Amino acid sequence: MESRIACDSTSLGAAAGVIYCAGMRPVVAVDLGGTNIRAAYYPRGTPPAVRSSRRATGAGDGPTAVLERIHAAIEDLALSAPEAEAMIIGIGAPGPLDPATGVVHHAPNLPGWHEVPLGEMLSRRWGCPVKVENDANLAALGEWGHGSGRGAHHLILLTIGTGIGGGVIVDDRLVRGWRGLGGELGHLPLVADGPRCSCGQAGHLEAIASGTAIARAYRQVGGGPADGPAITTERIAAAARAGDPRAKAVFNDAADAIGRGLSGLVHVFNPERVLLGGGVVRAGEWFTGHVERALRESLMDATFGEGLQVLPAELGDEAALLGALTLVTSDA
Numbered sequence: 001m002e003s004r005i006a007c008d009s010t011s012l013g014a015a016a017g018v019i020y021c022a023g024m025r026p027v028v029a030v031d032l033g034g035t036n037i038r039a040a041y042y043p044r045g046t047p048p049a050v051r052s053s054r055r056a057t058g059a060g061d062g063p064t065a066v067l068e069r070i071h072a073a074i075e076d077l078a079l080s081a082p083e084a085e086a087m088i089i090g091i092g093a094p095g096p097l098d099p100a101t102g103v104v105h106h107a108p109n110l111p112g113w114h115e116v117p118l119g120e121m122l123s124r125r126w127g128c129p130v131k132v133e134n135d136a137n138l139a140a141l142g143e144w145g146h147g148s149g150r151g152a153h154h155l156i157l158l159t160i161g162t163g164i165g166g167g168v169i170v171d172d173r174l175v176r177g178w179r180g181l182g183g184e185l186g187h188l189p190l191v192a193d194g195p196r197c198s199c200g201q202a203g204h205l206e207a208i209a210s211g212t213a214i215a216r217a218y219r220q221v222g223g224g225p226a227d228g229p230a231i232t233t234e235r236i237a238a239a240a241r242a243g244d245p246r247a248k249a250v251f252n253d254a255a256d257a258i259g260r261g262l263s264g265l266v267h268v269f270n271p272e273r274v275l276l277g278g279g280v281v282r283a284g285e286w287f288t289g290h291v292e293r294a295l296r297e298s299l300m301d302a303t304f305g306e307g308l309q310v311l312p313a314e315l316g317d318e319a320a321l322l323g324a325l326t327l328v329t330s331d332a
């Protein structure tokens with residue numbers, strides 16, 4: 001058992017007679033999403049969480065209401081006074097943000113969020129350090145710290161869902177770039193004059209291979225009803241498994257694009273592991289296998305592929321929370 005007494009790093013919580021070492025500070029992790037706000041409490045800075053909470057974001061009510069709900073989500077964790085005094089908060093938010101200042105520049109799924117000083121507002125309310133990071137980057141940190149990226153020093157996570165996001169870790173550090181905007185893997189330009197992307201540009205990976213793009217491509221070849229309920233990638237994947245050639249073709253096209261995009265990233269970053277996450281990956285191994293083949297066939301030199309592992313991400317919905325935990329307990 002580690003000794004609290006031997007710890008000389010901090011006297012946080014000392015007033016209440018509790019001394020916490022830096023490595024075992026209580027951590028509150030928060031995942032702010034367009035639909036839900038989730039929070040989890042890790043008293044010793046390691047999983048599992050001893051308490052967690054979830055509430056609707058109510059994004060349409062605007063930033064002030066959402067911030068109150070974030071505070072309430074933390075309050076739900078029922079921290080004692082010494083715990084709250086010693087804690088550190090890690091929070092993931094959607095959209096471009098500045099991890100150095102904790103300011104969310106804007107968040108597409110959170111109406112009214114423009115230049116919101118999220119880190120400062122949480123820090124002022126709770127009187128503790130707060131670290132803020134983009135949720136897609138946090139998913140990569142989560143997989144690196146606690147998922148299928150464990151033990152790797154160089155990895156790429158690509159999350160293929162409604163959109164495409166991801167993160168890159170090099171030398172055990174998250175690649176953030178100059179202003180913290182790095183890692184927008186869904187916006188790799190692949191096809192000149194290709195389909196319009198959610199960002200407004202044409203031909204980005206997200207516009208070609210996300211779940212949204214797969215469903216659109218399937219409708220365009222006559223799969224699924226032109227009107228009526230939107231067809232899901234789960235249903236298209238089931239149709240592909242049942243032998244529907246149109247469904248297979250749209251998934252194969254997406255897998256080809258993802259593999260080609262990833263090969264470019266592999267050339268730039270030379271990772272030892274590539275992790276594939278997100279709902280579209282649940283289509284099955286035939287899909288991820290196709291992605292891996294397309295990746296390897298697009299490499300400039302086979303050396304890049306030697307020892308390279310392509311694996312499913314394993315944390316699912318927990319990735320951002322565990323990433324927020326990793327954010328505040330590591331130097332990554």
Ligand SMILES: [Zn+2]
Nearest residue numbers: 187197199204
């Ligand atoms: Zn884009």
